Amino acid sequence: MTRTPRSIAVLMAFAVLTGCGAQGGDPARQYGSDPFLPEPHQYLLPPMSVPESIGWHAGETPTASAGLKVEALATGLQHPRFLHTLPNGDILVVESNSPGTQAFRPKDFIAGKVKARAGAAGTGGNRITLLREAGAGQPALRTVFIDHLHSPYGVVLVGDTLYVANTDALLAFKYLPGMTQITSAGVKLTDLPAGPIDHHWTKSLAASADGSKLYVGVGSNSNITENGMAVEEGRAAIYEVDRLTGDKRIFASGTRNPTGVAFEPQTHQLFAVVNERDEIGPDLVPDYLTSIRQGGFYGWPYSYWGNHVDVRVHPQRPDLVARAIKPDYGLSSHVAPLSLLFSEGEHLSPTFANGAFISEHGSWDRSPLNGYQVIFVPFVNGQPIGRPVTVVSGFLGKDNAAVHGRPVGLALDASGAMLVADDVGNTVWRVSAAPAGS
Amino acid sequence: MPAQWSSDTNPPRPAPVLLHRGFVGASGALLMTAFGTDTCYYTTALWQWSNFSAWLITLGLIVLLLAVLLLLIDFATGRARRLNLLSFALVTAVGVLSLINAFIHSRDAWTSVVPQGIFLSAISTILLIIAGARGWSLAMSRAPTNRP
Numbered sequence: 352m353t354r355t356p357r358s359i360a361v362l363m364a365f366a367v368l369t370g371c372g373a374q375g376g377d378p379a380r381q382y383g384s385d386p387f388l389p390e391p392h393q394y395l396l397p398p399m400s401v402p403e404s405i406g407w408h409a410g411e412t413p414t415a416s417a418g419l420k421v422e423a424l425a426t427g428l429q430h431p432r433f434l435h436t437l438p439n440g441d442i443l444v445v446e447s448n449s450p451g452t453q454a455f456r457p458k459d460f461i462a463g464k465v466k467a468r469a470g471a472a473g474t475g476g477n478r479i480t481l482l483r484e485a486g487a488g489q490p491a492l493r494t495v496f497i498d499h500l501h502s503p504y505g506v507v508l509v510g511d512t513l514y515v516a517n518t519d520a521l522l523a524f525k526y527l528p529g530m531t532q533i534t535s536a537g538v539k540l541t542d543l544p545a546g547p548i549d550h551h552w553t554k555s556l557a558a559s560a561d562g563s564k565l566y567v568g569v570g571s572n573s574n575i576t577e578n579g580m581a582v583e584e585g586r587a588a589i590y591e592v593d594r595l596t597g598d599k600r601i602f603a604s605g606t607r608n609p610t611g612v613a614f615e616p617q618t619h620q621l622f623a624v625v626n627e628r629d630e631i632g633p634d635l636v637p638d639y640l641t642s643i644r645q646g647g648f649y650g651w652p653y654s655y656w657g658n659h660v661d662v663r664v665h666p667q668r669p670d671l672v673a674r675a676i677k678p679d680y681g682l683s684s685h686v687a688p689l690s691l692l693f694s695e696g697e698h699l700s701p702t703f704a705n706g707a708f709i710s711e712h713g714s715w716d717r718s719p720l721n722g723y724q725v726i727f728v729p730f731v732n733g734q735p736i737g738r739p740v741t742v743v744s745g746f747l748g749k750d751n752a753a754v755h756g757r758p759v760g761l762a763l764d765a766s767g768a769m770l771v772a773d774d775v776g777n778t779v780w781r782v783s784a785a786p787a788g789s
Numbered sequence: 790m791p792a793q794w795s796s797d798t799n800p801p802r803p804a805p806v807l808l809h810r811g812f813v814g815a816s817g818a819l820l821m822t823a824f825g826t827d828t829c830y831y832t833t834a835l836w837q838w839s840n841f842s843a844w845l846i847t848l849g850l851i852v853l854l855l856a857v858l859l860l861l862i863d864f865a866t867g868r869a870r871r872l873n874l875l876s877f878a879l880v881t882a883v884g885v886l887s888l889i890n891a892f893i894h895s896r897d898a899w900t901s902v903v904p905q906g907i908f909l910s911a912i913s914t915i916l917l918i919i920a921g922a923r924g925w926s927l928a929m930s931r932a933p934t935n936r937p
Contacts, residue, residue: 393900395892455840457847458895577897579836630897665834665899 373398375633375717378683382739386681388656391631393663398633399465400718402747402754407776411755414745418700420785421743422488423778424770429476431772431779432553433690433760435506439528440765442482443496443506444772444779448475449552450502450518450545455578466715473774477501479515481531484764488781494531497524502549505556505612507565509594516554516567519545521592540565541597544585548572551586551626553689557612558594560619565592566602568609568623575628575663576652587651589623589643605649605675611691611709612643618733624688624709625678627655631663633717638688639678640709640728640735650675680735685714686722690761694727698767699742699784706730708742708769710758723747725758725771725782743771743782804930805868812856813880814925817917819849820887824910830902839902842910843894846887853884860927869928877927879920883913 373392380387412421425444433445454460466472478498485491502518513526515537522537543554551570558565571587572578589609591602608626615622621643627636628651636655648671650657652664657677660667682688692708706729711722725743728735746756756776764770768783823845830838863869890909894901 393896395889397895456843456895457891458843573897575897577836577839577901663896663898663900665903 373633375684375719375721378686378721379738381634381637381681381683383681383735383737384677384679386637386656386683387634388637388659389632389634391635391659391661393631397630397716398718399462399716400720401465401468401715402720402752403468404775405748405753405755407755407778412745413743413756413758413771413773413780415782415785416740416742416744418785419742419782421780421782424484424488424490424781425480425482425493425779426777428480428772428777428779429478430473430774431480431760431777432475432774433504433506433555434762434770434772434779435508436762436764436770437508437526437528440484441531442484442762442764442770442779444480444482445503445506445515445760446476446478446480447500447503448473448774450549452548452550471715473777475502477503479503479506482779483531484766488768488783492531496531497533497537502552504553505567507556507558509558509562509565512594514540514556514558514565514594516543516556518549518552518554519543521554521556521565521567521597540594541592541599543567543590544569544572548578548582550574550578551608551610553608553610555610555612555623557614557621560614563594565594566590566612566621567592567599568606568612570608570610570626571651574630575661577663583652589621602645603643603647603649605647605651605653605671606643607651610687610689613691613693613707615642615707615730615733616693616695617705617730620733622691622693622707624682624691625649626687627684628652628661629685629716631661632684634684637681637684638686639682640680640688640691640707641676641678642734644676647676648674649678656681680728682709682711682726682728682739683721685717687712687714688722689759692761692763692769693730695763695767698763699769699782702740703727703742707735708761709739710761710771712757712759712774713746713754720747720751723754723757725761725769742769743780746773804932807863807868807926807928807930809856809859809863809928810924810926812852812859813927814921816849816853816856817880817883817921817925819845819852820883820910821914821917823849823890824907824914827902827907827910831907834899836898839894839898842902842906843891846891846894846910850884850887850891853880853887856880856927863928863930868930870931871929873923873926873928876920876923876925879916879923880927883916883920886913886916 481496483492505516555568713723756773760772
């Protein structure tokens with residue numbers, strides 16, 4: 352045998368590989384309560400598609416929908432993720448990133464490099480910065496509010512206590528109105544599931560209306576249990592933490608990565624945005640927005656969107672699949688919803704009076720790209736209904752070949768403008784109603 | 790490479806060592822071990838076994854690539870005379886199957902091994918046992934020759 356047949360065989364092997372890089376369909380088919388779900392596929396080479404991160408040049412901004420304008424409120428931040436507005440209007444910017452994960456397999460090295468290209472590897476500040484506006488959109492003061500945190504994410508103020516969700520613990524800090532810096536060490540309320548691995552490291556956080564309970568979103572420790580079942584103990588769940596005693600329990604489970612939790616203001620129902628699993632197709636599995644029922648099981652890892660079994664999990668659990676809850680509202684696949692913010696009236700426009708803003712960090716394993724925008728999902732009677740509306744876009748460069756920024760945290764400032772944290776552009780954007788006629 | 794022999798004795802020139810041969814064997818050992826770790830994963834579902842498999846297959850392919858480079862050097866330097874066709878075909882098949890298997894093992898969880906991964910590991914192991922029994926060499930070395 353000469354070397355020619357070998358070359359042909361290798362070429363055929365690569366043809367098989369590249370032939371599997373299927374293109375995703377129209378995301379609109381997967382919006383709402385009954386998303387289109389294609390057959391799952393397993394690939395030799397999972398589709399990866401990440402634009403190179405280039406940041407923003409001076410004067411460049413994302414694009415707001417009609418009637419809104421966008422301006423930078425703060426730039427030069429260190430991987431800003433989560434935003435929270437205090438009662439006096441001060442804005443907290445949580446600057447954070449993953450505590451760092453180990454590479455276990457040859458694949459992990461490659462995937463790490465691909466994601467780094469998209470700006471996911473930026474160093475997090477492990478701190479919270481405070482911004483104070485002099486007038487609307489005029490930052491007058493910028494201080495390091497709390498430093499030396501450990502991959503913090505969620506922040507919520509209840510009474511005079513500020514809760515910060517580090518990746519491994521929920522901390523409580525004494526807060527007095529007007530404070531611009533907290534130097535005291537926080538008091539640990541409870542531990543949170545973190546290392547080893549800590550694959551999905553963010554701990555989203557919300558407080559119940561009466562302030563008695565805190566709700567913490569804890570992501571899974573893998574895509575689909577490839578790091579073993581043992582490390583999934585207590586993960587992919589939403590915890591309820593008693594604010595006074597620190598007692599915690601799993602409130603709902605099977606939520607692969609609940610990156611944003613919030614209470615719907617009319618019904619006081621807990622909602623979450625959840626990042627679903629990867630590598631079974633460009634249109635699987637739709638990320639979702641859903642109400643969270645106490646004791647509810649939402650499928651991960653055994654099934655998705657109700658009872659669609661994931662064959663990658665072993666052993667299977669038909670008993671759990673049988674009671675897996677279908678989520679309320681599909682956001683389409685791989686958009687990576689990271690923040691959930693309910694609107695509080697017509698502060699931006701009448702269109703956005705009743706519903707939820709959701710930031711979509713954007714896909715890394717889907718072609719064409721999906722997400723990279725802030726959307727609004729209308730609500731009627733406390734339920735998501737109808738088509739999502741794009742509120743902020745333009746995070747991608749020309750031909751989607753580069754990424755300027757990726758939206759993460761959302762908050763409303765004192766004037767009702769929406770703030771958007773951008774962890775690639777290292778900027779906080781302020782989106783407000785444009786003056787009439789402009 | 791003119792060898793300097795004593796003109797008095799003129800011993801037969803020994804068959805030269807083929808550089809690639811040991812690397813084919815080393816690659817074969819790694820790839821066959823992956824079948825063992827795949828089997829352990831199949832029976833226990835303990836994730837670390839599948840990680841071992843992924844690394845063994847990746848390393849096996851790297852060592853096999855080295856073996857191919859050394860095979861070219863064996864030919865270029867005249868150590869190798871002609872291809873050992875059956876062994877070459879066997880190892881070529883193992884190389885192609887293991888490349889595909891490396892990608893299958895890059896999947897997540899159970900289906901990174903079962904069923905396709907462990908099947909390819911088993912086929913590769915059978916082919917490698919034959920190649921090993923044939924001495925791992927992918928080429929015939931120059932026969933011992935008596936100098937005139």
